[in-house]
C-alpha cells in the first residue's frame with residue numbers, strides 16, 4: 001500500500017452517491033483532512049481519497065460514523081492489485097500487513113446487481129483466506145478492529161479496516177431483517193431498522209417499554225403501529241385510511257381519523273412516529289412543535305426527498321429543528337440516517353435528554 005490507508009470506502013443507497021460524497025467531503029474538510037471523492041452514479045459506493053498518508057485511517061478515528069447521514073457502512077483501506085485469479089490470497093495477505101490485527105474478516109460487495117454476483121466468490125474465499133491470515137497472525141481474537149474486503153470484480157478489491165465501536169454492525173450496512181408474517185405492510189421494517197440503528201439494544205427495555213403511549217401519524221395500514229404494538233405499547237394511529245383489522249383486534253390501538261399535521265394527543269406520549277409523505281420542511285416544523293409543546297419525548301420520522309438538492313434539504317431541516325428546540329431551551333439528541341429500508345428519504349431520530357425519569361413520569365410521558 002504505497003500511500004498507506006488513504007481510501008475511505010463508503011457504502012450508500014444506489015443513486016445517493018452524490019449526497020454521500022458531498023457529506024464526507026464536508027466532514028473531512030472540517031477536520032483538516034483533505035481529499036477528493038470518487039463516486040460513480042449508481043455504483044452504491046463512494047471512495048474518498050485522502051491526500052495525506054493514512055488519512056482515511058485518521059478519518060475513521062476522528063469522525064463519528066453515527067453522525068453520517070448517507071453512508072450505510074465504511075472502512076479505511078486501499079486498493080489491492082490482484083494479478084491473477086489463480087492466486088487471490090497472496091496479494092491480499094501481503095496487503096493485510098499494513099492493517100492493525102483484526103478480530104475477524106468481513107467480505108462485502110456493493111448493493112448493486114454486479115455486486116450481488118460477486119458474493120459467491122466472497123463465500124468461496126472466506127475460509128481459506130481466514131486460515132492464511134490466522135497463520136500470518138493478522139487475526140487476533142477480541143481486537144476491536146475488523147478487516148474489510150470489498151470486491152469490485154474478480155481481480156479488483158479494496159482491503160481495509162474499521163473499528164467495531166465506530167462502524168456499522170452489518171456487512172455493507174445492510175441489516176438482516178425479515179417482514180413478520182402478520183405485519184400489515186413491508187414498511188414495518190423501516191421502524192424496526194430505525195430502532196436497531198438509533199437505540200442501543202441494552203436500552204430497548206426502558207425506551208421501548210410495555211405500556212408506553214405512542215402516536216403514529218400516517219399510520220395506515222399499520223406497519224409502524226405493528227412494531228409499537230409488538231412492544232406492548234398503546235397507540236393512537238392517526239390516518240384517514242383503514243388500519244389492519246388484526247391490529248385493531250389487539251385492543252392496543254385507537255384509530256384516529258384526522259389530519260396528522262394538526263392533531264395532538266390529549267396528554268403527552270413517550271413516542272411520536274410519522275411516515276407521512278409531505279414536504280420535509282413541513283414535517284420538520286410539525287415534529288419540532290410536538291417537542292416544544294412537550295407532547296412527546298422521543299420521535300422517529302421520515303423526511304421524504306424527491307427534490308434535487310437532497311443533501312442541502314436534509315441539512316436545512318436539521319438546522320430548523322435544532323434552532324426551534326434551542327429557542328425553547330430543550331436539550332436533545334438528533335440523528336439522521338438513510339437506512340437500508342428507506343427509499344427516497346432519510347429517517348430522523350429526535351429525543352429529549354433534559355428530562356429525568358421523575359419529571360417525565362410526573363408529566364405522564
Ligand SMILES: C[S@@+](CC[C@H](N)C(=O)[O-])C[C@H]1O[C@@H](n2cnc3c(N)ncnc32)[C@H](O)[C@@H]1O
Nearest residue numbers: 185187218220221222223224239241259260275
Ligand atoms: C407511507 S404510508 C404509511 C405506511 C405506514 N407507516 C405503514 O407502515 O403501514 C403514508 C400514510 O400517510 C397518510 N397520510 C398522508 N397525509 C396525511 C395527513 N395529513 N394526516 C394523516 N395521515 C396522512 C396516508 O393516508 C398513508 O396511509
